[in-house]
Every structure is written in structure tokens, then in C-alpha cells.
Amino acid sequence: MNKKDCIYRLYDIRQAYGGRDVLDIPEICIEKGKSIGLSGPNGSGKSTMLRIMAFLETPLSGEVYFNEKKVNGDEPALRNQVTLLLQEPFLLKRTVFDNVAYGLKIRGISENLKDRVNHALRSVGLYPEEFAHRRWYELSGGEAQRVCLASRLVLRPKVLMLDEPTASVDRRSAVMMKEAIASIRQSYETTLFIASHDLIWLNQVTDIVFRMYEGRIVGSGTENVISGPWHPDKDGLWARELGDGQKIIVTQPEKDTSVAILDPTSIIISLEKPAEISAQNILQGKILQMNMSSDPEKVELHIQVARFSFTCIITRFAAEELNALPGLDIWVIFKATSVSWQ
């Protein structure tokens, strides 16, 4: 990885809680000013990784470099440059205004305090006239969440980390948050880390999305992550049952619990079950959703196969040819060799 301009470099970071390993990042460099997404199932270590990078938690082992300097006892000073919106919203027992102003006050910033707070509130869609004087408990769930976000935005930090910022936030506010994030990036070159389950939203606000699985970064972007257990199938291939009789066939994994990564572009979609084809995987599914892709020439399909949801990216042209529409029954085709292992 490129060593210049890494705002963060992590080496061999491991974390464990009560004897369970929950994070294992061999090496990573995050460039200054980038916007990084984190996605992955519950318990995959997203929040843990954010807490470590926000200097709230010391990893079991490994080294964190911030701005090319090894972090070692100077966390309190660094916390002034890095702020994390925690997953569970929490407000101090004071008014909305005082909550948002808190971080500025402890930094000794009193200039334009009111303007800055009001601006932050407005940027998350809360009118200061209506909300500034409210007490911490006089808010709906989504409003509280947005006040928490405003109290981070107002700090104009070097690094802004958001853990599930859109959970319980309405659609219009999510759009506003997207704009607020874009604006803070542009004005202050803020580096961003955002963990979210809302992949569509996440794709819109980040440059790259890391997929996490059981404490590891298993890929980036929209890769399909297929977890085990794998068991031997015929012809030296291995399989994973999907529960409805269908199964995914792959080449031999390292362990039976290994995680397979399947690139969404290596999936072929067909309206008919193909008769003679070399690919081992021919699975029946249904298009659930169609989304814009980061590449304007492509579209992203979410296809449900049994309980499993595949993401696959096809060209607009292919989509037009197929007359792809949500609800359409189709076949998902890929080769046993197109998975890579994590």
C-alpha cells in the first residue's frame, strides 16, 4: 500500500472480548480525505474497528499510526481531531443546543457559537427555532439521532466517524445527511468512516466500502460474501446448502468455515435455465430490487436465492435485453472457480 499521505495506518490490529477474537486487521492504509464505508453483518467488528480508530479502546495487539506518527499515550490530544458518532444515540441531560455546543465549549471555542450550532442543526434538518431549546428527552428517536450527528458535525473534525448514522432516520433526512457529509468533506477535507447497513446510502457517500466478516475485512465494494459451513461434494468440489435444496458449489476451501467472496460482476443472469453450460452454479432466484451502480453504465440487482441475497452488477444493455424488473424470476449463474477465499 502507498505509504504517503496515510492518515491512518494499522498493522496487525487484533481485539478480543472475553476470549473471543472480534477483530483482526493485518495491514491497512487510509488516505487523507477519503470517505470509507464499512458494511457487514451484525457482530462483524465494524463498531470495534471504529472505536479503536477513534482512540476509545486500545487493541489487544498491533499498532495504529495516525498522520504517520505511532499512537502511543497521546490519545487524549488526538481525540480533538477525531470524533465518532456512536451507534447508540446518547444525549447529555441538557438542552439540544447545549448538547451540540458541548464539544465546542470544551475546546474553548465561543466565537460564533450560536451560529455554528444552529448551522449544524439545520444541516441535519432540525430547525433551531423549534429544537434548540428542547430538553434531551423531548425528541423522537430519529430526532435524537440527528442531534447526536449535529454535535459531531459542528466540530469540523479532521476525521469523522459515523456508526449507523441513518438507523431510524427518515428518508428525507438521510438525503440531507448525505449533503451535510459532502459539504463537510469539501470544506474541511475531512476523512470519513461510515458503518451502515443501508448499502445504497452508504455507496452514495463513500469512495469505497469495506466488507467486514467475523472481524476481518473480506473485500470491498459490493462483493457477495458467502460463509460456510462447506462440505465436500462430488468431483473434489465443495458445497454449501442453501436450505431449499439448492446449493452453492465452489473449489476446495482452506477450512470448512472459510468465507467465499464472489464478485458481483462475475455473475451471469438468465431468463431460462441454461441446458448445456460449464458453470457449476445455476440457481433459481427472483429480482428483489434494482439500484443505480457507481458505474453509470451498469445497474445493480439484488436477487433472492433461498434465504440468500446475491448482489450482481450487469450492464444497462444486458438489463434492457433481459427486461429485468423487480419480481422477475431468473437464474443466477457463476463458476465454481470464480470465488476467491478470505
Place this chain on the structure above:
Amino acid sequence: MNKKDCIYRLYDIRQAYGGRDVLDIPEICIEKGKSIGLSGPNGSGKSTMLRIMAFLETPLSGEVYFNEKKVNGDEPALRNQVTLLLQEPFLLKRTVFDNVAYGLKIRGISENLKDRVNHALRSVGLYPEEFAHRRWYELSGGEAQRVCLASRLVLRPKVLMLDEPTASVDRRSAVMMKEAIASIRQSYETTLFIASHDLIWLNQVTDIVFRMYEGRIVGSGTENVISGPWHPDKDGLWARELGDGQKIIVTQPEKDTSVAILDPTSIIISLEKPAEISAQNILQGKILQMNMSSDPEKVELHIQVARFSFTCIITRFAAEELNALPGLDIWVIFKATSVSWQ
């Protein structure tokens, strides 16, 4: 409304906090066994409505009938039949197992306790072997949320209310929750109320979705809700600016803050800007997302116009004709008279 078999009937329910009106439901009947969705922006009163129907809060005025009996001082007994998963997850300071078992224990149910708890945990995707003994703080955000849900599912209540159950829950778990909900409905004829911002998921688990806005139910299903302010435009019509120069034109509203409802099926989509057409609204937008609709012959499009997101439902045939795909620039067309007022 039909009077027979209403598990809930509400008359003239009003609620206010600190002098602000937050809920106003003139009359509504909910049939036994139905699954009702609630959607709407933050602060629109979803949680308040759920709290009132779960007998956790007494409205300022109005009457609640439960099973055709007026609720009046017998809330504690009724709370045994109705349970609400609150928006903010909260666990007792005990193990996961004891949290899920709590409701059963206070009901004096000890038979098959372990099996029931384990079954509930499994139904939200948590392996009992891995999670049952964990303490309340040894969980990730989404795991905690799911434990909370399990502690409600295990009760097999007559009425199950869920406030944002999928916030911070991963996609696969959301699918499992969907199945768990379907199974409890089928086995125990549970009536369901679910508030969520995840409209796609919500549509899949509910029979009807009420749209809320500023404390009122302003429509049901996927209607577009267009809030004011409205101001007079030419020809006796009124308009709402969208911010990018475009505006929505409607017939005269009652007040300038009235809320307009636009049926998604009354919207026409066109690839070209139509030249001669009587409809007043011809707005430029982009398809963001395509989803399955509850009617298998139709598809649902989410179209972004300025900051506004329109939902419109067109036939599969029309979609194929248009070659509708996410990312496509299109025109949204509807008549000034097709809005109704709330």
C-alpha cells in the same frame, strides 16, 4: 368502518407534549390478525401512537377500545396481551437468556422455558449456544436489538408492536425477522404493528402501511406525501418550490401548510418532455431504485426530483416499454387535480 372484529378502535385520540400537539387520530379500526405498518418522517408520531396502543401512555383525550371493550384502568391486565419493542433497544442487566426469559417468568410460565427461549433466539438468527450466556453488554448493536426482539417474540402476544425493528440489523437478519414475524402471525393469529423507515421491508411484512405526518395518518400504502408551504401561483393554482427551480402545482389547498397526497399510480412517466399536454406538473427526475410492488403485475419506482423522492407505481408492461432502469433520466407527469388533501 366495519365494527365487527376490531381488535383496536380509537376515537379522537389526541396527544400533546409540552403544549405541542403530536398525535391526532379521529377514528380508526384495526382488524384482528392484520399486520399494520406505520411510516412517516421523524417526529410524525409513530412511536407515540404505538405507546398509546400498548397502554404505556394515556392520551390527552379520546377513547381506546381493545377487543370492543373500552380501556379504562385495566391497562395492567391488557399489557399481558400486548407487547411493544421500543425504538431504543434496552436490556436488563442480566444474561441474554434471562433477558429473553424475563417476560415468561413474570407470567409464571416455566414449562419448556429453555426451549422457548432458545427457539426465540434462533428465530432472530442468534445461536443460543453462542449467545444465551452472554451478559447484556457483550453484544454488538444489532445483536442487542435482536435480543430485544426475541424477548418479545417469545411471549407469543395477541398484539405485537415493533418500533423500528430493523434499525442497525443486517440484511440477512432482516430476512429472518420477516420469517419469524410470518410464523408468529400464522401460529398465533397475532395482530402486528410495525413502524419502520425501511419501506421495502415494511411492505413485505404488513398488509397495509399507514403514512403518518405531523401526528396524523395522511394516507396508506405508498402514497406520496407533499408538505407545504404552498403559495398562490397563476390561474388560481398553488405551488410548492422544490429548490432547483422546479415546482409542484396543485389546486387550492385549505391552508398554506396543508399536506397533499399523491397516489403513486396517478403518476405518468415519460422518457421525453411531452410537448402539448394538459397536466400541470412535468418534472425532471432520475430513477433511483426499482422494487417489487405488492401487485405482481406492477413495479414500484423511486424517482428523485430535486431533493424530493417520488414513489410511482407502473405496470410491468410500461416499465418494459420504457426500458426503465435505475439511473435513467425521466419525466414525472401528473395533474394538478390528482392530489387529495389531508
Place this chain on the structure above:
Amino acid sequence: AQDQVLKMATTTSTDNTGLLDYLAPFFKADTNIELQWVAVGTGKALELGKNCDVDVLLVHAPDSEIEYVKAGYGVDRKQLMFNDFVIIGPKKNPAGIGGSSVAEALKVIESKKAKFASRGDNSGTHKKELILWENSGIEIPDKEAWYIQTGQGMINTINIAAERDAYTMTDRGTFIKYEANWKGDPPLDILVEGDAMLRNQYSVLAVNPKRCENVKYDLATKFSDWMTSAKAQKLVGDFKLLEKQLFIPNASE
């Protein structure tokens, strides 16, 4: 037969000196009565009797006792024994008092405004002190800065006097204990002793059974009979604290 229990209220001096601990086993052996006592100030002891909470009183404030009997609260007052008071002061004796005349000593103290610590707690000792001032023709110097009213027990008052270089009046028994606490070298010495006015008379009274039906008048009588018996009187005379006799029996007077 079950032990019979006699409840007595008494002043702190009889308890603090260990006299009762010494007498009680003999009393028990002779009469099979267990003596239980509450050691409080004389005023409080009398009040407990008034409320019928004890059966018998052992106190040392003759004037109050006579009034108490007159008011019908107590009966059968018998005098038992006496010890004496002494006036003590700093070794340096700044006011230069001494000898055996209490009146002279107090007058010197007053005229020189030498510090004097008074118990000021209505105890037998305090009442005695007030009488001494009166008999010396001096008004009670309540608000004088040199007159320190401690409102506390004897030992504490002596300690305060020592800390403040003040004179005070104490019963001899307490002073002997105080001396012993300092291993025989206390900061205060006896300066005035032997005046007839310094006698400290102890008496026993039964609580009036006509007012208080619950009291064990029979046991109380047995106790006062025993205490005035020749055997008990000898025991009192033989009681020694740190090798010194404390009480002089005088039931026969």
C-alpha cells in the same frame, strides 16, 4: 428459681470507679438478685425514676433528693457513704491558691479572673460547685470569659481544664483515675482539699411503688437494706482504686 433482676439508675461516678462492678457479685451471692444499672447524670437518674423505668436510685445530690421524696417520686431515702471533692489546678498554680478554704480559693480565682472549668451539666458535682460559689458570696459568673462551662462529664472537664490551664473542682475518685491515666504525673494537682463543705454524700432511694405499680419495691428494699448492712458497709470501706480508699461508709450516721 429464676434470677430476679433489679434495675437501678445511678450516677456515673459509682460506675466509672468500678464500685458497682465490685459490689454486684456480693449482692447477688447474698440475695440471688441480679443488679443491673444505668449510669447517667443525677438529673437524668431522677427523671428515669419519675418515669418508673427503674426500681431504685443511687445518687449524690442531697437537696434534690429531699425535694424528690417530698414530691412523692421516691421513698425510703437512706444515706450510704461519702467521698470528697477537691479543687485542682495547673502545677504552676498561676493564681496562687491553696490550703483548705474553698471560699478563699474561689475569691482569688474570681478576682484574678483565673480560668475555671465548670461542668455546667446539673450533675451532683455541678450543683455542689454552684453551692460553693454561693457560699463564698460570689455570683455565678455565667457569662465571664474565664468561666468555662463544659457541659460534660468529669473526666472531660478535667481534660479541658488541663488543655486550658484552668482550675476545676472534681470528686476525688475521678481525680485518682485521672492521675493514673497520666502514670502519676498529671498536669493538674490537688490544690484545695479537706474543707467540710467538700463532702459528697451518696444516698439510695426506692422509686415510689404507689406511683409506679410495675417497680419491684421488694427488691429495692432488699438492696437498700443490704447496702446499709454492716457487711456491705465494710465492703465499701475496703474498696480501693489504685491503692487508695475512695468512699467512706456512713449509713450509721
Place this chain on the structure above:
Amino acid sequence: MGYISEGFISALHLLSSGNVETYSAVFTTLKASSLSMSGSLLIGIPLGFLLGYFEFPAKRHARAVVDTLLALPTVVVGLLVYAFISRRGPLGDFGLLFTVPGIAVAQMVLVIPIVISLTATAIEGLDRRLRLNLLTLGARGKQIALTSLSEARYAVLAAAVTAYGRAISEVGISMMIGGNIKWHTRTITTAIALETGKGQFAMGIALGLVLIFLAFAVNWALSVLKRKTD
């Protein structure tokens, strides 16, 4: 200063030599404080829960009254209880004066306000979400109370520890109501007062150390218990 070190040595001596008077006072102290603590917790914790959990118009005033009772001096409690249980008082027939149960009753008057006030504070400090969660899980009355108290267990324990400290260390009540009768109602604290009154400061300190030792044993046991329920 001398008597502090002297007191240390005496304390060790008293305990190791099995001094019967000391042990009698220790047992009386334990008896009185166990009785009064059981009573106080049984009465004070439920009342504290009610005061902390419910909102009612006079709540603020009720609270101010309970907090005021924290300032009750032991002598005054002693006097008040004495007025009731003295032979000529309304409860004179129970014969509680100069008995250990009498001490315990009076200590309860002293200690119950502490338990109420600190329990109420503990309950008020609970997460606002707890109440709604319990209701919606179907908990009622006693179940809500028990679960809330168990959620606030450390703070309730702190209330009990504070109350225990107050009960075991008070002297005015034991003196007034117990009467400091040797072998019967002499507690460690009244024995200390007696020794101090005699000028035996070293002995006073020694007995004080015995008391502290007792209190430490109790608190240490509690801290082990606390770790178990963590």
C-alpha cells in the same frame, strides 16, 4: 498520640485473648444492628422505591421531609423513642426499655430515612427506558419493584451500607434506650463512651478498632457478593 498506638495493641489483645466483656459487647452490637438493619431494609426499601418511582404532586415535599430526617440526632431519636416506650409512655407495656430489641426499634427510626432517601435516589437514577420496557413485558406492581431494585442493585447496596454504618456507629440511642447495662445492653459504642468518659482513651480507641474491624468484615463480605452479581 500515645494512646492511638496503645489502642492498637489493646485492640489486638482484646480480640485475641477472648476478652469476655468485649465479646459480649460485640454480640450485643451485632444483635442490635442485625435486627435494626433487617427491619429498616424491609420497610425502607419499598418506601424508597415508591418515593423514587412514582410521580405525585407532593413528591418534592415528601423528599425534603425524608432528607430532613437524615439530620435527626441520635439523642433526639433516643428521647422520642424513650417517650413512647418508657413505662409511662403509650408503649410502656411492651417492656422495650433497656433491651436490645428496644435499641433496634430506635435505630430503625434513625436509619429508615437513610434507606428511603438513598433508595429513592437509586431508583430515580435508573435508565428511563427501564420503566417502559418492564411495562411492555407485562411486569406489574411487585415485579416492577423487584426488577427495578435489582437493576439499581449497587446503589441500593450503597444505601444499605450507609445505613449500616450509621446504625453500628451510633451511640446516643444505645445509651438512652439500652442504658449501657453491662452483659445485657452494652454495645461497642456505649462501651467506648464509657471508657472515654473514664478517661481511658486507649481503651476507647481499642474498642473503636474492634468496631471498625467488624464493619470491615461485613463490607468485605458484601464486596465479594457484589462481584458475584456483576
Place this chain on the structure above:
Amino acid sequence: MGYISEGFISALHLLSSGNVETYSAVFTTLKASSLSMSGSLLIGIPLGFLLGYFEFPAKRHARAVVDTLLALPTVVVGLLVYAFISRRGPLGDFGLLFTVPGIAVAQMVLVIPIVISLTATAIEGLDRRLRLNLLTLGARGKQIALTSLSEARYAVLAAAVTAYGRAISEVGISMMIGGNIKWHTRTITTAIALETGKGQFAMGIALGLVLIFLAFAVNWALSVLKRKTD
């Protein structure tokens, strides 16, 4: 029983007639308790925060020690402090014995453990999310302490109220260190002890009521303050 009603009447009389002895005792009490409370809060709250906020190996033991100190009898505290400030003690030169500041110092010894223990409990009872939120907002050291204490304000106030009750109602220390010297160091409680010792029970109750009245005034003022910060 008679004492109680008699005491009531005397109390009103003492206060309304402007009885100089009573007022002298009231002022001494106020002076001593204000001094000791300011000192105790200044020392106890920071220490309580440290004990409650940080995790360290000996925490459990430190806690058990502090809780044990809650059981310090006032006489023992009096004796210990006396040993230090008596003329022959190491701090004898300050001349604190038999003065109001002397009482205050000794009361601090009594009351600081209460403040520490209850403040620590208050801090431990805070929402776990608070700590992380403060850190990530950039708060450090004193800011974390102040914000945490302000979040736990009711429980910290309860600690102060409990400590105040203890300080204002104790008698052993004021007796031993103050000396109960009329016009100088006689507090309400030592006056009560004196009157009770004299057998003037009604007067004791009357003075007790005066004290309670004082405590109520303070608590009522606090409850008004509390509502303001709500």
C-alpha cells in the same frame, strides 16, 4: 409522651423569644457544619469521582475500606482527632482544640467517607455510553469529571444531603473536640446532650426540633434548586 408536646411548645418559645443561648448554639452549629461541608465536598467529590470512574486492581478493596469508614463512631473520630490537635499532639500548635474550626476538621473526617462512597456509587450508576461519548467529543480530565458529576447531579446531591445530615446531627465530635463550651463551642447537639443528661428531656426535644427546623430549611432550599436544574 408529655415531653414531646412540652418540647414542641418550648421549641416555639425558644425560637420566637430569641433565646440567646439557643441562638448562640444555632450559629455555632451553622458555622461548624458549613465549614465541614465545604471542606468535605471539595475533597470528597473529586475522590469519589476517581473511585467511581476509574478501574484499577485494588478498586474493590479501596471501596470496602471507604465503606468501612462509614461506620466510624463519632467518639472514635473525636478521640483520634483529639490525639492530633491536643496541645501535646503533633498539630497542637494550631490551637484547634475547643474551637469551631477544630470541630469542622473532625467532622470532615467523619463525613468525607460518606461523600466519597456515595459519589462513587453515583458515578458508577451513570450510563455506560456517557464515558465514550465524552471522550469522543474531546473532553479530558477535569471536563470529564465535571460533566459526569453534572449528569449524576441528583445522586451527588443526595450524597451531600446525607453527609450534611450526618454532620449536623453528630454529637461525639462536637463534644470531644469542641468541648461544649457555653457561648463558644456549644452546638445544638451538645446542648441537647447536656439537657438530656440533666434530665431536662422536654428541653432536649425542643432543641432537637430547632435542629430539625434548620435541616428542613436547608433541604427545602435544595429541593427548589433541584427543580430549577431539572
